[in-house]
Amino acid sequence: MHQDTPDTKREAFPLTNLENGIVGWDSQDDPLNPRNYPPSRKWFLLSLVSIITLISPFASSVLAPALADVNGEFGNGSSIRGSFVVTGYLFGYGSGPLLFSPLSEIYGRRVILSIANFFFVLFQIGCALAPNLSALIVFRVLTGIGGSACLTIGGGVVSDLFAAEHRGLAMSIFSFGPLFGPVLGPICGGFIAQGAGWRWIFWVLLIVGGTVATMVMVFNRETNPTILIQRKTKLLRSKLQRPELRSCYETEQGPPRKHTDRLRRGLTTPLQLLFRSPIVSIIALYIATVYGCLYLLFTTVTDVFQNTYGWSLQVSGLSYIGLGLGFISGQCLFGILSDKIILRLQRRNNSVFQPEMRLPLSIFFAIFVPISFFWYGWSIKARTHWIVPIIGLFPFAFGMVGIFATLQTYVIDSYPRYAASAVAAITVCRSLFGALLPLAGPYMYRSLGYGWGNSLLGFVTLAMIPMPVIFYKFGETLRLKATLNLN
DSSP: OOOOOTTSOOOOOOBOBGGGTEEOBSSTTOTTSGGGSOHHHHHHHHHHHHHHHHHHHHHHHTTGGGHHHHHHHHTOOOHHHHHHHHHHHHHHHHHHHHHHHHHHHHTOHHHHHHHHHHHHHHHHHHHHTOSSHHHHHHHHHHHHHHHTHHHHHHHHHHHHHOOHHHHHHHHHHHTHHHHHHHHHHHHHHHHHHHHHOTHHHHHHHHHHHHHHHHHHHHHOOOOOHHHHHHHHHHHHHHHHTOTTOEETTOOOOSSOOOHHHHHHHHHTHHHHHHHHOHHHHHHHHHHHHHHHHHHHHHHHHHHHHHHTSOOOHHHHGGGGHHHHHHHHHHHHHHHHHHHHHHHHHHHHTTTOOOGGGGOHHHHHHHTTHHHHHHHHHHHHHTTOOTHHHHHHTHHHHHHHHHHHHHHHHHHHHHSGGGHHHHHHHHHHHHHHHHHHHHHHHHHHHHHHHHHHHHHHHHHHHHHTTHHHHHHHHHHHHHHHTOOOOOO
């Protein structure tokens, strides 16, 4: 049954009206509507998507501790080419969502996610058997393309299953993977590379990813309401011999659009949201900048703890524990507070929900981000005890996870029907920043050192603290200014 929350207005679903030729849900409590699934089924479906969403970001950074071994085997002396082995995966993240997200809104979440997961697993074999560095980079890009689908389609699944007042907890669970996966990757990658060689990293990804992808393919179910009503419409047209019946989600009058027209318009949806919705554009740039800073940190952590503190390759991955604990703490706090704040603000607004109610929490989290850069950078410069820089990474991760989860959920709240494409718009932007900014890392730290190099990032993120306040104050105005043609 549909779960109501006291003092909140229940969302009205479009219903079937055969007299007017409209096919919708049979009732507001229609058990076939994903919003009305039992809680156990909702959380099971979300957990399936969340598991693969942990494996995919895990693959983005798992090779980082073994980069020296890769360069040594292939005789590579270029730091930029070496960085592409790691960041090339993110170039795949930057292109895959533009295809998979709109396709999931045209053909369904389940089939597109299964196809993408298959390619993610398949190209791990190419990485494991790569004969040279160029081939490895190409296969990393291809695995990134396949692995990107879960990041954005999962956002659509959250929108399909959960009403806005329950969406914060669901997003805190789903977004655990995209943020914690890159931290867990180097920890495991260091042990695998030292114990079995860097190629075994990809064999492990093949085994684990293949197992999880198979589970998702077998047990996952379609949740996109548009697709479910399309199937119902097709069935009723045949059963009732009424070819004029139309899905309640088709707003245009006249004959249905050609499939090629739907496909062409659907594939432009993420780019429309990115470039024609002012609030999505600004949020995407803000998240991308913070995300790029995360990957700039990744370029230093292993090197710092191996060269400054003398840690082995195997142990150096443990230096990411500070980031991991920060992510977990921020995730828990977001999950506890986000929906409670929504309910409180709804009561003050005559039980009417507005997406901007999601944003106040991001203001609190933004304050923590700059702290780490000053703490981490100057503790390394001063060669303090190794525990000091590890603790210094905690505030950044704590603040980043709150910003990421809050703003991504806000975008889903703003465009629930096109949630996958909305998340894709953000994912494309942040992935490109995450891929490109680390390329400048070696030069920046070589010129400025770890103290002033990280302080530069600290000043940048310090200057961006007012951005969440701007989102909260002007988000509704900017959102309503969007000139979109999505139907």
